[in-house]
Amino acid sequence: MKKAQVARIVQDVQCLTDVYPARNYRNLESLKKIQDYLVKEMTYYGYETHLQTWTALGNDYSNVICSYQPEKEKRLIIGAHYDVCGNTPGADDNASAVAGLLETLRLISENKPNLDFGIDFVAYCLEEPPFFGTELMGSYVHAKSIAPNRKNILGMICYEMIGYFSDEPGSQKFPDPSFEKLYPSTGNFIMTVGIEKFSSFNDQVFKGMKEGGFIEVEKVNMPESNGFAGLSDQRNYWTFGIPAMMINDTSFLRNPNYHELGDTIDTLDFKKMSGVVDAAIYSILNFSSK
Numbered sequence: 001m002k003k004a005q006v007a008r009i010v011q012d013v014q015c016l017t018d019v020y021p022a023r024n025y026r027n028l029e030s031l032k033k034i035q036d037y038l039v040k041e042m043t044y045y046g047y048e049t050h051l052q053t054w055t056a057l058g059n060d061y062s063n064v065i066c067s068y069q070p071e072k073e074k075r076l077i078i079g080a081h082y083d084v085c086g087n088t089p090g091a092d093d094n095a096s097a098v099a100g101l102l103e104t105l106r107l108i109s110e111n112k113p114n115l116d117f118g119i120d121f122v123a124y125c126l127e128e129p130p131f132f133g134t135e136l137m138g139s140y141v142h143a144k145s146i147a148p149n150r151k152n153i154l155g156m157i158c159y160e161m162i163g164y165f166s167d168e169p170g171s172q173k174f175p176d177p178s179f180e181k182l183y184p185s186t187g188n189f190i191m192t193v194g195i196e197k198f199s200s201f202n203d204q205v206f207k208g209m210k211e212g213g214f215i216e217v218e219k220v221n222m223p224e225s226n227g228f229a230g231l232s233d234q235r236n237y238w239t240f241g242i243p244a245m246m247i248n249d250t251s252f253l254r255n256p257n258y259h260e261l262g263d264t265i266d267t268l269d270f271k272k273m274s275g276v277v278d279a280a281i282y283s284i285l286n287f288s289s290k
Contacts, residue, residue: 001111001281001285002107002110002111003107003274003278004103004107004273004274004275004277004278004281005103005274006270006271006273006274008099008102008103008106009099009100009103009270009273009274009277010265010270012041012095012098012099012102012103013091013095013096013099013163013265013268013270014265015037016034016037016082016090016091016095016098016099017089017090017091017095017264017265019033019034021087022084022086022087022088022089022090023082023083023084023090024083024084024085024086024087024128025056025057025059025061025083025125025126025128025130025131028059031061031082031083031125034082034098035051035062035064035082038064038082038098038102038123039051039064041102041106042064042066042102042105042121045105045106045109045110046109047066047067047068047105047109047121048066048067048070049064049065049066050065050066051063051064051065052065052138052141052142052145054136054138054141056126056131056136061125061126061138062125062138063122063123063124063125063138063141063142064082064122064123065120065121065122065123065142066105066120066121067118067119067120067121068105068108068109068115068118068119068120068121069115069117069118069119070118071118072115072116072117072118073152074116074117074118074152074153074154074289075117075118075119075120075146075149075152075153075154076117076118076119076120076153076154076155076156076157076284076287077119077120077122077142077146077153077155077156077157077237077242077244078101078104078105078119078120078121078122078156078157078159078284079101079121079122079123079124079139079142079156079157079158079159079233080094080097080098080100080101080123080124080158080159080160080233081094081097081098081123081124081125081126081127081128081138081139081160081232081233082094082095082098082123082124082125083124083125083126083127083128084128085128085129085259086259087261088259088260088261088263089261089263089264089265090263091163091257091263091264091265091267091268092161092162092163092164092249092255092257092258092263092267092268093160093161093251093255093258093259093263094127094159094160094161095163095265096159096161096162096163096164096249096268096273097158097159097160097161097162097163098123098159099163099273100159100162100273100276100277100280101121101123101159103274103277104121104159104277104280104281104284105119105121107277107281108281108284113285115284115285115287116289117154117287117289119284122138122139122142124137124138124139124142124233125138126138127139127232127233133235137233137236138233139158139233139234139235139236139237140236140239142236143156143236143237143239143240143242144236144240146240146242147240147241147242150240150241150242153242153243154201154243154287154289155198155201155205155237155242155243155244155245156233156234156237156242156243156244156245157205157244157245157247157280157284158232158233158234158244158245158246158247159246159247159280160231160232160233160234160246160247160248160251161248161249161251161255161258162190162247162248162249162273162276162277163249163267163268163269163270163272163273164187164249164254164255164257164267164268164269165187165188165189165249165254165269165272166186166187166188166254167186167188168186168187169185169186170185170186171185171186171187171188171254172184172185172186172187172250172253172254173250173253173254174253175227175228175253179220183218183220184216184218187249187250187254188216188272189215189216189217189218190209190215190216190217190218190247190248190249190272190275190276190279191217191218191219191220191247191248191249191250192205192206192209192217192218192219192220192245192246192247192248193219193220193222193228193229193245193246193247193248194219194220194221194222194229194234194244194245194246195221195222195223195224195225195229195230195238196221196222196223197225197238198238198243198244198245199221200243201243201244201245202219202221202243202245203219203221204283204287204288205245205247205280205283205287206219206283207283208279208282208283208284208285208286208287209247209279209280209282209283210279211282211283211286212278212279212282212283213279214275214276214278214279214282215272215275215276215278215279217279225238228253229246231246231251232246232248234246247276247280255267
C-alpha cells in the first residue's frame with residue numbers, strides 16, 4: 001500500500017494559499033483557479049470529473065466531483081471545502097483538508113483497491129460565511145442531490161482543518177470543562193467528530209483510523225448537531241438522514257490562527273497531515289459496507 005507523500009501535500013497547500021486575492025465568495029476568478037487545479041489533478045489520476053453548479057447572490061459557484069468505481073451501487077462520500085473566510089490565506093482552514101482530499105483520491109487511484117462500494121470525492125464551495133448554515137452551502141446542494149439514493153449511501157467523511165498540531169502542554173482547549181478529563185491537553189492528535197445518532201458510522205471510521213497506527217486519534221460523538229459537532233459540511237448530510245462525520249484538528253480549540261491572516265502554510269505540520277491521510281485511507285480500505 002503506497003503512503004501519503006508529504007511533498008504532494010505541501011504542493012497542494014502552497015497552490016491554494018498562493019492564490020490572490022483570497023479564494024472567498026467575492027473573488028470568482030480565484031475560485032475558478034482552484035476549480036481548474038482540482039479538475040487537473042483529478043483528471044491526471046484517471047478520474048472523470050464534473051462540476052455541480054448553483055447560483056448564490058447572482059453568481060455561479062461549483063462543487064468539483066469525481067468518483068472511484070462509479071459503477072458500484074453503494075457509495076461513500078469524502079469531501080472538503082475549498083473556499084476561505086474573508087481575506088485569510090486559509091492554510092489550515094481549509095487548504096489542509098483539500099490537500100488531504102487530493103492525496104486520498106491519488107492514493108486510491110494508485111493502489112486501486114477492490115472495494116465493494118464506490119467513493120465520491122467532492123470539493124465544496126461556499127462553506128464559509130455568509131453562507132454557512134444555509135441551503136446555499138455547496139455541501140447542502142450535494143447532499144440534497146444524492147438524498148433520493150440515501151439507502152445506498154454508506155456515509156460521508158468530511159476533512160476539515162487537518163494540519164495544525166502542537167506538542168506544547170496545555171495547547172489543547174475544550175468546549176466544556178468536562179472534556180478535560182477525557183482527552184489529552186496537548187494538541188498533537190486528530191479528532192473524529194460526529195453526533196450520537198450516527199455513532200455506528202462514526203465509530204467505524206474512528207476504529208479504522210486508530211488501528212492504522214499512523215497518528216494518535218481521539219473521537220467524540222455529541223448528543224446534538226448544534227455546537228462543535230456541526231461546524232462544517234457534514235452537518236448538511238444529517239438533514240437528509242445520511243450518516244456523516246468530520247476529521248478535524250479541533251479548529252479554534254487549538255489553532256490560534258483560525259479565520260485570521262496568520263493561517264499560513266508555515267504553521268502546518270505536514271508529517272502529521274500525511275499521517276491523517278494514511279489513517280483515513282486505512283479506515284476506508286477496511287470499511288464494512290454490510
